[in-house]
Amino acid sequence: MAKTALITGIRGQDGAYLAQLLLDKGYNVVGADRRSGGANYWRLKELGIYKDIKLEYMDLLELTNIIRSIEKIKPDEIYNLAAQSFVPTSFEQPMLTSEINAIGVLRLLEGIRQVNPSTKFYQASTSELFGRAHEIPQKETTPFHPRSPYGAAKLFGHWITVNYRESYRMFACSGILFNHESPLRGMEFITRKLAYAVASIHFGLQDKVVVGNLEAKRDWGFAKEYVEGMWKMLQLKEPDDFVLATGQTHSVREFIEAAFRVVGVHLVWEGSAMNTVGRCKKTGKTRVVVSPDFYRPAEVDLLLGSPLKAKEKLGWKPRVGFEQLVDMMVEADLKRLKKEI
Ligand code: NDP
Numbered sequence: 009m010a011k012t013a014l015i016t017g018i019r020g021q022d023g024a025y026l027a028q029l030l031l032d033k034g035y036n037v038v039g040a041d042r043r044s045g046g047a048n049y050w051r052l053k054e055l056g057i058y059k060d061i062k063l064e065y066m067d068l069l070e071l072t073n074i075i076r077s078i079e080k081i082k083p084d085e086i087y088n089l090a091a092q093s094f095v096p097t098s099f100e101q102p103m104l105t106s107e108i109n110a111i112g113v114l115r116l117l118e119g120i121r122q123v124n125p126s127t128k129f130y131q132a133s134t135s136e137l138f139g140r141a142h143e144i145p146q147k148e149t150t151p152f153h154p155r156s157p158y159g160a161a162k163l164f165g166h167w168i169t170v171n172y173r174e175s176y177r178m179f180a181c182s183g184i185l186f187n188h189e190s191p192l193r194g195m196e197f198i199t200r201k202l203a204y205a206v207a208s209i210h211f212g213l214q215d216k217v218v219v220g221n222l223e224a225k226r227d228w229g230f231a232k233e234y235v236e237g238m239w240k241m242l243q244l245k246e247p248d249d250f251v252l253a254t255g256q257t258h259s260v261r262e263f264i265e266a267a268f269r270v271v272g273v274h275l276v277w278e279g280s281a282m283n284t285v286g287r288c289k290k291t292g293k294t295r296v297v298v299s300p301d302f303y304r305p306a307e308v309d310l311l312l313g314s315p316l317k318a319k320e321k322l323g324w325k326p327r328v329g330f331e332q333l334v335d336m337m338v339e340a341d342l343k344r345l346k347k348e349i
């Protein structure tokens with residue numbers, strides 16, 4: 009009989025790719041969707057799977073709703089991808105972020121425990137747990153040191169998942185995923201913000217892009233590959249926690265340079281720190297401006313993950329490299345904008 013998976017955060021980047029993967033594997037996929045005004049299913053539509061998914065209204069803020077949904081759907085696997093996922097918003101809304109990203113995880117685990125403790129559970133943990141990183145590269149045993157309310161709330165989500173596994177023998181896994189991007193990434197994140205800006209600048213729709221800290225480094229991978237790792241974790245004999253990462257790191261500055269190169273623009277930099285500008289080498293036009301508006305109260309300077317354990321125990325490894333990822337994202341936005349104009 010086909011398995012049933014319940015995915016929270018179905019309207020997000022990972023929710024869409026995971027739904028596609030599980031449908032391909034023959035699962036019944038139910039998307040937990042909070043009722044919100046102007047609900048937008050563009051990602052599911054872009055992947056052509058909107059009609060193949062059942063939607064269930066379920067909000068991580070409401071335990072009774074979670075319990076009823078689990079009773080009704082009877083999922084074999086639950087993937088908790090829902091979150092307030094943007095770090096800067098977590099500084100503005102630390103309580104709401106914690107309600108969703110920390111207590112929301114507990115509500116789900118408690119729902120599973122009460123309704124059917126044999127339901128398998130995946131928790132979307134994050135490299136933001138490492139924050140001010142204690143070692144390079146970061147792996148499953150690296151101490152955590154979150155640098156934002158987002159990271160601190162996810163830390164609770166991570167440990168409560170471990171705790172329910174150890175206390176109640178639940179099949180609960182936590183995937184410590186490093187940044188993963190795609191053409192379906194939210195516009196507020198730096199990679200998609202840049203892909204879209206470069207495409208807009210290329211078509212003359214905007215002059216420049218305003219960004220924050222150029223020196224932060226991230227281990228950026230391709231989201232579609234990362235959701236495969238989530239599924240693999242839930243197919244193990246014993247539940248465990250895994251880092252998913254590429255093992256390579258690049259700065260925001262390098263991402264910007266690579267994104268502009270896709271449209272044939274070579275940047276030269278002038279100034280330093282918050283007074284930096286990036287100009288087109290050929291025309292001299294200013295294309296990048298740094299503003300304190302996009303700096304954070306506390307920064308995560310360097311993330312670089314080791315996917316070694318995932319390689320050995322899950323047989324998971326990333327294939328899409330940095331340049332290919334940047335290229336894919338800029339090309340996708342060029343294509344989208346070309347259709348619109
Ligand atoms: P997105 O921001 O694209 O998606 C998050 C989803 O969570 C949205 O669909 C949102 O719904 C939903 N959501 C928010 N609050 C609630 C709530 N109270 N109840 C129910 N649903 C809610 O994130 P990604 O797909 O990029 O990431 C998936 C998960 O992985 C997140 O938990 C994120 O924190 C984590 N993660 C992501 C990484 C990345 O690089 N992408 C790295 C490491 C971890 P709505 O559409 O209504 O806003």
Ligand code: GDP
Pocket residue numbers: 095187196197198199201218219220221222224225226260302303304307308
């Ligand atoms: P995060 O790693 O989950 O916080 O993902 P983001 O894509 O939001 O940010 C990645 C890094 O880019 C962080 O170190 C940010 O400080 C840095 N950054 C620099 N400029 C910007 C910007 O304009 N927007 C965003 N979102 N991040 C920026």
